Amino acid sequence: MYRSHVLVCGGTGCTSSGSQQIMETLKAEIEKNGLSEEVSVVQTGCHGLCALGPIMIIYPDATFYALVKVEDIPEIVSEHLLKGRVVTRLLYKETVTPSGIKSLEDTDFYKKQHRIALRNCGVINPEVIEEYIGTGGYQALGKVLTEMTPDEVIQTILDSGLRGRGGAGFPTGLKWRLAKGNDADQKYVCCNADEGDPGAFMDRSVLEGDPHAVLEAMAIAGYAIGASQGYIYVRAEYPIAVQRLQIAIKQAREMELLGNNIFGTDFSFDIDLRLGAGAFVCGEETALMTSIEGKRGEPRPRPPFPAQKGLFGKPSILNNVETLANIPQIILNGPEWFASMGTEKSKGTKVFALGGKIHNTGLVEIPMGTTLREVIEEIGGGIPGGKKFKAAQTGGPSGGCIPAEHFDIPIDYDNLISIGSMMGSGGLIVLDEDDCMVDIAKFFLEFTVEESCGKCTPCRIGTRRMLEILTKITKGQATMEDLDKLEELCYYVKNNSLCGLGQTAPNPVLSTIRYFRDEYEAHIKEKRCPAGVCKALLSYVIDRDKCRGCTLCAKTCPAGAIIGTVKNPHIIDTDKCIKCGACMEKCHFGAIYKK
16 A cells, blocks of 8 residues: 555656656656655646646645656655655645645636546546546446446437537537437447647547546447447547557457457447548548548548448447547436536536647636636636737637637637637637737638648638738738638638538638728738738837947847947848847847837
8 A cells, every 4th residue: 555646747748848757767766765665656647737747746645746857856755755845846836825735626727627528637547447447437338238228328418418529519419319220230439539720639638648438438339329340530640649549448358348248248349549640631520431441531522421321331420539538427427417517508518728828728627608718817827928818719720719809708619609719629729919810810721721631622722712812911912802802712611612621711710800800901901910920011120219239139130130339229121131030039128129
């Protein structure tokens, strides 16, 4: 029996910051101090607070250490683990109060969260199946196989109100019921782990921190619709997730939780992995299934829908990782429990990846209906540098921008669609006053153009023409007629593209035109970028009254564009200036500004 357990984050974010080396050093120091029989080291998945990684939590007192470095390990072992003295300088500052150390659940980042999909992430070792079983894992599968009929399972999911967390928000139980209603000699359950949105890492974190939850859910889905085979389509750029899935599948097979006659019943179900090459279009369900079949990942016309004719021409269902991670808990706790959270039409919780101009970048899981203000100002810790909130971009390239006027909007499927955005898979990028909304729209459209599969003309050509007009606007070369043409193109692409990815590609453009039209007009009419982002429309100027002639700016300029002598005001040769901003960053007197 160990007296202390040291949990170290082994997710991608912390791993990139050296958590593996921290674990190795920690184990060596523990052995060196003769604590091997008393202290265990547990590799976990993501704790959520990615901005503070590598993260280490020591139980039973739940001491939360943040931004841990390898050189901190000897002190942690000798002081905390050996002598019982907390290393206060490494504590997560939000847990420190004048009266002592408060629990993580009482911090602003965690107290409004409700973790269902992420319940085991940062808690268990994802590579040890016994730890998953110890938290109630595979009990839901045992329950459905021994106590419930397939129709009862489907009805439970329907009653819970669970909708797909991959973007469209289609009712999960309805999708399962449609697939069950189609007779076939073989059916398939597919998991979409091809998370391609910029700034999104929700599914990756679930796979890295709790892979067995997805396997269990897929087996439950297989029983519900009458399928015996499942496929997880995961992008090859997720090596940690792939490795842990491989380990989890092997362990589940060894314990006969996958394979033939599961739990001694006549139900058999197995799961295989298929690695994606990173094509964004393979996040679309028919393109994903086409790729699993070994063909070029392109969408298929619908109908027929996958529930009728999907993978290998057989009835199939496709759910994303987060959707599936909710299934075992719904079975165990009941549909009423899940439906009690969220809003009338959006039940349960949603995981978001917070990024951009925000203090607490990372993963959060909140009840549907939580306001955007709560997410950004309370959970996210607000915007750094005292800057003003300008917009939040949700849904990635398929989503839109939520402006400050909707800062108090409750986040759910219908509310976001009503204001021109969408939930998407859960990326949430925060923008401040220094961001140009025209440039943001251009960024996402560049991504869409690059990732278009090219199968249908509206998406292949239409998005490229849209990008050309946006580029003209950011260079100050467009007219108001171009802006009208851009809007017209947006609606054409939206209404005529073959798949959902093409149909939603105009959303970032349409939402920014809707809420930030004045910025578009400033670019076009005044040849000015209000945020000072679009290089073609800005210039750097030296305030002669503030310049002290220190020459630091001239020494910094890579283009030799700054002219002046010591102790005399300098000037910038705009013909030579490459607009890199290095001079402004180096000036100690605030004499250089953008115009």
